[in-house]
Amino acid sequence: MNNITLAPVQPDQPSHLMPVFGRQPISFVRGRGAYLYTEDGTEYFDALTGIAVCGLGHAHPVLAEAIADQAATLIHTSNLFEVPWQTAAAQKLAEVAGMEEIFFSNSGAESNEGAIKIARKFGHMQGIASPKIIVADRSFHGRTLATLSATGNKKVQDGFGPLVEGFIRVPFGDIEAIEEAAINHPDIVAILIEPIQGEGGVNTAPQGFSYLEEIRHICNQHNWLMMLDEVQTGNGRTGKYFAYQHTNIVPDVLTTAKGLGNGFPIGAVMTQGRGVGVLTAGNHGSTYSGTALGSRVVYTIIDIMQKENIVANAAEKGAYIVEQLRSQLADHQVTVRGFGLMIGIELPKDCGDLVNIARDEYKMIINVTAGNVVRLLPTLNITQEQADQLIERLVTMIKAYLA
């Protein structure tokens, strides 16, 4: 019973799955570290890691053992009871995130739903009947109704109106637009922003991370909550535990998911400063919030990240990869940007077909976002040898593609 092996899915095989995903015609049956394997044993370099999820790589032995042990001991009781692993995971996460209160969710979208609820309640506590949240163009915050309404991408919203109201949109990186919104809308209570826009094309603000410092200043002036969506940029991805730690400021609300669980579905909405104490008993919840199993996963991942110095490795290898790509592709009209191991290579033309070319010809899993940006999100514990292997395959592929 425990050793069932499934045959790979055939492209023409009938399926009961809702056809919401555009899937590639390949399935992987196992993974190890930075590599994925098909049933016939072909090895692929995974430079996507489940879209910034498996930062520790596939089948990390310490994490696998912790999951197996906890599954064989106790998976879930309910938040009707104390959950020691949840308390321990919250303590560890609070430490690395610089936050005070934590609610565990099950995904990035749910974490952002929590943040949106915090902002609205924060407004209502001050007598603001119709609280508004500033969000950015080209942002991505999730697929639930409130988070798709916050998202700055028409394709995500089309067909799902009426959208949730209460969002004011500004161009990413534009401080003047935020200041103008403050004048025109007295009922703004918060800003929700990604430090680096992932789905939108690995976009950093033109002024870099000082954008976040400017936002912090405006939030202080107007008594708004500064809320950062670090679903993708968190958990070591940019070379700091959270991307805001590249600056001297701290947000009031911080959301995360993805790398928090390395493939186990778990997220978190966290608060400090003005965000603390807004949600109280009965305001929020979820059956699966911080199960014993999910919490042990979070605890174990942070422990591994700390013991193996993984965030420092992400910073170092990320800087090396960016520098090598910039110099080796200097004559090819590409722009390489990003922090740590969240890297975008913008090409001078649309390049969606590079996903298939990378997979079939170079045995490399990558992603293309915003039409012409190759997005790299490799494992955070990538070795020097693997970094060189990745650079070599990318440079060869992009040179051939642009030739």
Ligand SMILES: Cc1ncc(COP(=O)(O)O)c(C=O)c1O
């Ligand atoms: C910045 C950001 N926020 C939210 C989400 C949504 O997370 P999830 O798919 O776990 O709901 C994503 C997913 O790509 C993301 O990149």
